[in-house]
Amino acid sequence: MTELRREPITRMWVGIETDSPKGPSDYLPFKQDYRPHESGGPCPFCPGNEGMTPPETFSIGKEGGGWSVRVVPNKSPFFHVEGDFDRRPEGMYDLMEAIGAHEIVIEAQEHDRNLATLEADQIGKGLLAYRERLRDLTRDRRFQQFLIIKNHPGVFNRHPHSHLMALPVVPKIIDEEISGTLDYFQRKERCIYCDMIREELSLGKRVILETGHFLVFSPFASRYPFETWIIPKIHSSDFHSIEPELIGDLSRAIQSLFGRFHRLFSDPSYGLTFHTSPVQARHRPEYHWHIETRLRIGLREGFEWGTGFFVNPTPPEDAAAYLRESE
Amino acid sequence: MTELRREPITRMWVGIETDSPKGPSDYLPFKQDYRPHESGGPCPFCPGNEGMTPPETFSIGKEGGGWSVRVVPNKSPFFHVEGDFDRRPEGMYDLMEAIGAHEIVIEAQEHDRNLATLEADQIGKGLLAYRERLRDLTRDRRFQQFLIIKNHPGVFNRHPHSHLMALPVVPKIIDEEISGTLDYFQRKERCIYCDMIREELSLGKRVILETGHFLVFSPFASRYPFETWIIPKIHSSDFHSIEPELIGDLSRAIQSLFGRFHRLFSDPSYGLTFHTSPVQARHRPEYHWHIETRLRIGLREGFEWGTGFFVNPTPPEDAAAYLRESE
Numbered sequence: 001m002t003e004l005r006r007e008p009i010t011r012m013w014v015g016i017e018t019d020s021p022k023g024p025s026d027y028l029p030f031k032q033d034y035r036p037h038e039s040g041g042p043c044p045f046c047p048g049n050e051g052m053t054p055p056e057t058f059s060i061g062k063e064g065g066g067w068s069v070r071v072v073p074n075k076s077p078f079f080h081v082e083g084d085f086d087r088r089p090e091g092m093y094d095l096m097e098a099i100g101a102h103e104i105v106i107e108a109q110e111h112d113r114n115l116a117t118l119e120a121d122q123i124g125k126g127l128l129a130y131r132e133r134l135r136d137l138t139r140d141r142r143f144q145q146f147l148i149i150k151n152h153p154g155v156f157n158r159h160p161h162s163h164l165m166a167l168p169v170v171p172k173i174i175d176e177e178i179s180g181t182l183d184y185f186q187r188k189e190r191c192i193y194c195d196m197i198r199e200e201l202s203l204g205k206r207v208i209l210e211t212g213h214f215l216v217f218s219p220f221a222s223r224y225p226f227e228t229w230i231i232p233k234i235h236s237s238d239f240h241s242i243e244p245e246l247i248g249d250l251s252r253a254i255q256s257l258f259g260r261f262h263r264l265f266s267d268p269s270y271g272l273t274f275h276t277s278p279v280q281a282r283h284r285p286e287y288h289w290h291i292e293t294r295l296r297i298g299l300r301e302g303f304e305w306g307t308g309f310f311v312n313p314t315p316p317e318d319a320a321a322y323l324r325e326s327e
Numbered sequence: 328m329t330e331l332r333r334e335p336i337t338r339m340w341v342g343i344e345t346d347s348p349k350g351p352s353d354y355l356p357f358k359q360d361y362r363p364h365e366s367g368g369p370c371p372f373c374p375g376n377e378g379m380t381p382p383e384t385f386s387i388g389k390e391g392g393g394w395s396v397r398v399v400p401n402k403s404p405f406f407h408v409e410g411d412f413d414r415r416p417e418g419m420y421d422l423m424e425a426i427g428a429h430e431i432v433i434e435a436q437e438h439d440r441n442l443a444t445l446e447a448d449q450i451g452k453g454l455l456a457y458r459e460r461l462r463d464l465t466r467d468r469r470f471q472q473f474l475i476i477k478n479h480p481g482v483f484n485r486h487p488h489s490h491l492m493a494l495p496v497v498p499k500i501i502d503e504e505i506s507g508t509l510d511y512f513q514r515k516e517r518c519i520y521c522d523m524i525r526e527e528l529s530l531g532k533r534v535i536l537e538t539g540h541f542l543v544f545s546p547f548a549s550r551y552p553f554e555t556w557i558i559p560k561i562h563s564s565d566f567h568s569i570e571p572e573l574i575g576d577l578s579r580a581i582q583s584l585f586g587r588f589h590r591l592f593s594d595p596s597y598g599l600t601f602h603t604s605p606v607q608a609r610h611r612p613e614y615h616w617h618i619e620t621r622l623r624i625g626l627r628e629g630f631e632w633g634t635g636f637f638v639n640p641t642p643p644e645d646a647a648a649y650l651r652e653s654e
Contacts, residue, residue, distance in 0.1 A: 003642075005548040008523070008548075009503075009504050009507040010500075010504060013548075014548040014550050014636075014637045014639060015636065015637065016548070016549070016643075017642070021641055021642050022625070022640040023645065023649060024591040024592055026640075027625045028593070090547075091530065092522055093548070147630070147634055167636070171634045171635050171636035172634075173633070173635035174634070180337050180338060192335060192336055193336075195419055220332055220334075220335070221332040221334035221340075221341040221420070223339075265351060265354065272633075294633070295354075297354040298354045303474070303476050303490070306599075306602075306621070307498045307499075307500050308339060308498050308499030308500035308502075308503075309342065309494070309499065310342065311341075311344070312341060312342065313344040313348065314344070314350070315330075315348050316343075318350065322350060322351055
């Protein structure tokens with residue numbers, strides 16, 4: 001990618017690849033087939049193939065030598081760290097260079113593991129790697145938003161990994177959440193997520209599990225069947241300020257949730273994103289970091305892409321009951 | 328569906344099916360497979376099987392007898408016309424009954440046609456059916472928004488058809504467009520879409536084709552590769568006020584565009600939605616109806632669902648050039 005362009009009506013930033021643009025023939029082999037597939041050949045994330053990736057930006061060692069978690073720059077990044085940070089007009093439109101960071105967190109040595117089958121301790125090392133990289137990246141004042149996104153299986157590789165990005169703009173969904181939470185805070189002087197946690201704990205019907213520090217629940221207006229949020233029970237606006245002693249608790253919550261998904265749907269495809277406060281405004285009283293997860297199950301009607309109108313055939317109360325019972 | 332629930336932070340309405348909720352076993356056969364498939368058995372939209380659908384709400388006859396276009400209520404509607412229109416709280420949340428209309432427009436007798444292979448005249452009859460149904464539905468004061476959505480192939484049936492819905496709420500994307508256009512209008516006293524049409528016509532590089540009354544172009548911040556918008560050149564806020572004499576021109580523009588998609592991508596899967604003004608506020612000076620189309624090509628990274636951050640590997644200038652040349 002080389003450009004960020006702003007859609008002038010809804011003011012959403014879109015990344016456009018102008019360096020090596022794809023034409024129709026690049027899309028033909030994948031016609032109507034969204035399913036991920038592995039490329040074949042050696043896996044660049046497996047031990048022994050470290051030379052296939054750029055040098056590490058961070059790693060956690062294994063007892064007895066070698067690595068347990070590695071973080072490397074993405075070989076085909078959406079963003080480049082170098083370049084001019086110029087926002088400029090193009091006619092009536094807005095444009096900027098795609099300055100940013102795009103790293104890959106390789107979460108284990110084992111190729112065929114995922115959040116349901118990794119040890120909680122290993123999941124914790126991945127979370128610690130996120131935290132350390134984000135804390136380092138906060139020093140670059142050009143970055144406005146961090147994104148951590150994990151897909152299982154990955155689009156081109158099923159080796160357990162996540163994408164960690166630092167963007168020079170705040171993406172649409174985070175921007176909307178900030179506006180929504182600010183609006184609520186101005187009326188109530190309380191964080192809406194904190195109120196939601198209280199409400200869900202008192203009702204119980206959408207709660208999946210609770211640990212010492214985290215609540216795992218199905219949100220009231222779930223857009224996707226079995227949509228699940230993981231949220232710290234104590235107010236905190238950004239993930240990278242998490243105390244290391246909470247990481248063990250969070251990794252057990254994640255492992256338990258994905259173990260339940262695994263049992264109910266037998267190795268489903270899933271996605272997970274961290275929602276955390278924009279970088280340069282820390283400790284917001286109105287915003288509350290959390291993780292949103294989505295299972296890729298079922299056929300969607302395809303209405304939501306053009307309308308933002310989601311239809312969900314599984315009420316969150318039912319989803320939470322199935323997940324609670326699948327311990 | 329029986330409920331509309333409002334997500335409290337971003338205030339998006341989500342449809343939740345509480346009548347016949349789906350559990351994990353309902354999703355297992357479709358694991359990781361989003362591809363549409365036909366159910367087998369007779370097609371309820373083919374001639375001779377009219378008894379398989381509810382009675383028509385509208386139809387256009389064929390010369391020599393029979394029908395050319397039929398509109399029928401959806402057998403599994405998301406919305407019900409009957410019921411109480413009560414908005415109510417549930418704890419801290421907002422809820423309402425899913426009152427509305429959900430009809431299917433059967434756009435031709437032929438099972439294996441689509442917008443690329445139908446005659447322009449036949450496409451025009453489908454457009455006329457949309458117009459007539461919407462004009463009838465405007466009389467119900469409970470409806471706030473019309474949606475017309477077409478997927479090819481349909482999720483469960485490839486017979487050419489569209490979904491036409493009347494909602495008691497304004498879905499998120501339309502709501503954002505209204506806010507964005509209103510904001511622009513307040514600053515400039517001009518419609519932003521009208522300005523965009525002027526800009527695109529003067530630059531030319533993102534124009535695909537132009538007819539007497541319509542412009543077909545690739546938008547500056549295209550979220551999807553080969554995303555295309557079709558827009559009337561003269562300001563008009565709602566589709567259903569279209570003059571019948573413009574329908575022929577629009578159907579030729581649609582047929583030409585989808586013919587180009589067909590040649591470049593050999594019968595691609597696609598979606599198309601009409602963006603039109605909320606029902607109860609007609610003739611908005613700031614809003615401009617249009618059609619947005621999306622090809623379902625390529626593998627997406629899966630970042631956009633959790634972030635609203637789209638990455639597009641084909642710049643709109645390239646997409647427009649390919650489509651212009653594929654006449």
